[in-house]
Structures are given as structure tokens and as C-alpha cells.
Amino acid sequence: MYTIGINTFLFTSPFTNESVKWFSKFAEWGFDTVEIGLEDPANIDPQVVKQALADAKLGCKTVCAAMSLDRDFRGDEEQQQNAMTYLKGLLDVMEIIGAEMLVGPLYSSVGRAEATPKDVYAEQQKAVVKNLKELADYAASKGLKIALEPLNRFETDFINTVDQAIELADLVGNDAVRLHLDTFHMNIEQKSQADAIRKAGSRLELLHTCGCDRGIPGNDHIDWDSIRQALKDIDFKGQLVIESFTPDVKAIAKAAAIWRDIESSGEDIAVKGLAFLKTV
Secondary structure, three states: OOEEEEEHHHOOOOOOHHHHHHHHHHHHHOOOEEEEEEOOHHHOOHHHHHHHHHHHOOEOOEEEEOOOOOOOOOOOHHHHHHHHHHHHHHHHHHHHHOOOEEEEOOOOOOOEOOOOOHHHHHHHHHHHHHHHHHHHHHHHHOOOEEEEOOOOOOOEOOOOOHHHHHHHHHHHOOOOEEEEEEHHHHHHHOOOHHHHHHHHHHHEEEEEEOOOOOOOOOOOOOOHHHHHHHHHHOOOOOEEEEOOOOOOOHHHHHHOOOOOOOOOOHHHHHHHHHHHHOOO
């Protein structure tokens, strides 16, 4: 059976030692896990985070990367090195706090959408594969995993679909590389979210969940019944994690183009979303 978590981006950014105050609230609401969106490993003391998780009796299986424009495995040498240093730093933190998998669009910066020509894309892909091989080896050496997330066309022109993510994972060729899908992005890019989930199959270990408008999962037009069946079909035992945003967390709101109140509050998204996901 899968677990249900909440991503910290809904309530706080950047994540610091002070942000652990939310852990007790997440546990009180009934979440099994928290997914930490960590913009900079230097912002926290991993031992503080580890103790706060234990105090709240809250699990943390995944850490979500924030791939800014200066962190890009298909960028120039400095951008590639920045990304590697940052992502390895996250894996070092995860080893201490007990998280298992690093997730997100690890291949490139978010917001880089350029209609890259095919020949240039092929060269970029070589750079991404080379870097991901190194990152996957580093993760595996620590007993950890990484998961690749396709994003919608407005946030990247590199990996938009499950087919592209599978191709990239195959090119890396390391069992530590898993898949991570998101109902918001799939609503834009996939003909059928259920078919995408089935295609991901046993590689899928995380599903980010929110409504088609980034609001409460279930309070939207997404075909959740077909998603529920697809998860059963692949015997999904990973995590469902609510990842949504509000204008209150300004740094993330700008990055995710959240210009209005989609729901009445972040708490509404979390609590009502959790109640719905327990039926999925």
C-alpha cells in the first residue's frame, strides 16, 4: 500500500531549520510523510531536521530538488557543476535525515523552454546522461535513489512525457534511477494519465498529486477513477504526495506562476486533499 505525503513548498520556502515547525501540523492532519523541498543544503542542520521528524513521528522518504537557472545538466560547464554540487549535497543531507529518494526535474533547470533543435538536443542529452550517470552512482553508493520528473512544455523543452523519461532512464542504465510523475504536468502533456502510469509501471515510485489548476486533488476535472485503477494495475507501493502552491509563499508562487488564490488556503489544499487521496 502506498503512503500519502505533503510537499513543504505549499507552506514554506526557502526551507530552513525554522521550517520544521510545520512537521507537527502535518502529522496532526494525518500525513504519513513530508517531502522536503530543499533549495540549499546549507540552509539546514540535518540533525535538527532528523530530530524534528522523530519528534513529530513523521516519515520523510523524498527530498525535492529546486533546479534554478544556474543548475542545469544541459547547460554550460559552470551550470553543470553547480547542479552536481547541489544535488550531491542533497543526497548527503538525505543520508543523515533518513530520506530515500531525490526527486524532481534533475536533468535541467526549470523554466528553460527553448524549442531546442534536434541536433542540439542530442548533444544536450549526452551531457545530461553523463551527469546523471555520475549522480546515480553517487546515490547508489549511499543506498539511495533518484527519480526523474517530466514537466510540462511551459517549464521545460527537454523531458515532457513518460516516454521521454523512460528513454532517459534507460540511457543512464542504473537501477537507482526511478520515475516520478505529476498529475498537473500529465494533465497537459499526456493523452491519458492512466496509460502513462501503466507505462511507467514498476519504475514509478512517486506521484505528485494536485488538481488540474494546482488546487485540491479531486476538486477538478482530472479522471481520478482511471488513475486509481492504473495505480492498482501496477501494484503501486510508492508515495502520493500533494504538491501545490499558494501566493503566500512568494518565491515559489512566482516560479510556478501562481498569480491568484486557487483555493481558500494551503491548509484546505492539504486537509481536503488528504481526505480525497485516502479514497484513491
